Amino acid sequence: MTELNPELVLLALAPVFLACIGWEMWYWRRHGRDDIYSLRDVVSNATLALMHQISDAVFLLLFIVTAYQWTYDHGLKLVSSGALSILLLFLLQDFLYYWFHRASHRIRWMWASHVTHHSSERLNLSTAFRQSLTYPVSGMWLFWLPMAWVGFTPNEVILIVGLNLAYQFFVHTQAIPKLGWLEYVINTPSIHRVHHAQNPQYIDRNYAGVLSIWDRLFGTYVEEIEPCRFGITKPMPTHNPLTLTFHEWRDMFRDAWREKDLRYLWKPPEWRAGD
Ligand SMILES: [Zn+2]
Numbered sequence: 545m546t547e548l549n550p551e552l553v554l555l556a557l558a559p560v561f562l563a564c565i566g567w568e569m570w571y572w573r574r575h576g577r578d579d580i581y582s583l584r585d586v587v588s589n590a591t592l593a594l595m596h597q598i599s600d601a602v603f604l605l606l607f608i609v610t611a612y613q614w615t616y617d618h619g620l621k622l623v624s625s626g627a628l629s630i631l632l633l634f635l636l637q638d639f640l641y642y643w644f645h646r647a648s649h650r651i652r653w654m655w656a657s658h659v660t661h662h663s664s665e666r667l668n669l670s671t672a673f674r675q676s677l678t679y680p681v682s683g684m685w686l687f688w689l690p691m692a693w694v695g696f697t698p699n700e701v702i703l704i705v706g707l708n709l710a711y712q713f714f715v716h717t718q719a720i721p722k723l724g725w726l727e728y729v730i731n732t733p734s735i736h737r738v739h740h741a742q743n744p745q746y747i748d749r750n751y752a753g754v755l756s757i758w759d760r761l762f763g764t765y766v767e768e769i770e771p772c773r774f775g776i777t778k779p780m781p782t783h784n785p786l787t788l789t790f791h792e793w794r795d796m797f798r799d800a801w802r803e804k805d806l807r808y809l810w811k812p813p814e815w816r817a818g819d
Pocket residue numbers: 645649658662739
């Protein structure tokens with residue numbers, strides 16, 4: 545379907561991301577809000593992004609591309625070329641993204657990676673870069689295997705995953721209000737602000753990637769009404785990228801070891817034995 549190099553497409557978008565962050569910083573400065581951005585927060589987000597990108601590239605080379613290729617070779621090869629298959633590629637990946645994201649909040653092995661993205665109490669465009677290098681260990685790549693199995697090539701899979709994440713950059717902002725009827729169709733800044741909030745009614749809601757319909761279909765949608773308080777219920781007041789990457793892995797293994805109970809690895813993050 546496409547011979548676009550997925551890595552290059554995202555690299556080409558980098559100047560757009562940086563320009564938007566520059567605009568947002570200027571916007572908040574002009575509005576007298578110096579609480580939205582902090583230099584230390586941005587530096588730590590950027591460092592985490594770099595670590596994440598390197599880890600992604602290494603794991604892709606090590607085995608993920610091979611796994612997709614093997615699955616494609618032994619799969620159904622149902623997909624032909626054309627507009628319909630591009631639409632199917634987009635819909636299927638966004639649907640799988642919803643479940644990947646939901647699992648990332650409800651299975652501690654996956655939360656151990658995803659918590660990094662949620663641990664800041666600030667929310668701005670640079671928060672989109674705040675990612676963990678351990679996603680390949682948590683098994684993010686497993687969620688895209690069905691796409692290779694039905695007949696999408698590894699390049700197509702990697703490209704659409706990248707484009708989905710690229711879209712999500714733009715929903716990490718407090719500068720954009722609700723967007724009317726668009727809220728019914730696509731993931732918006734308002735919908736994603738709720739996802740980053742720790743207000744009790746907002747926790748584990750709004751898992752959308754690009755389309756917001758999955759949350760409405762599967763009962764996880766909630767509207768932004770009360771102002772959002774960003775961050776996680778177990779605060780992580782550090783800017784150290786290594787601590788931000790590994791603290792939940794450490795806590796998870798400590799809990800499992802202390803109580804000699806492996807269920808800590810797959811139960812929800814807040815689960816305790818005897819609950
Ligand atoms: Zn999340």
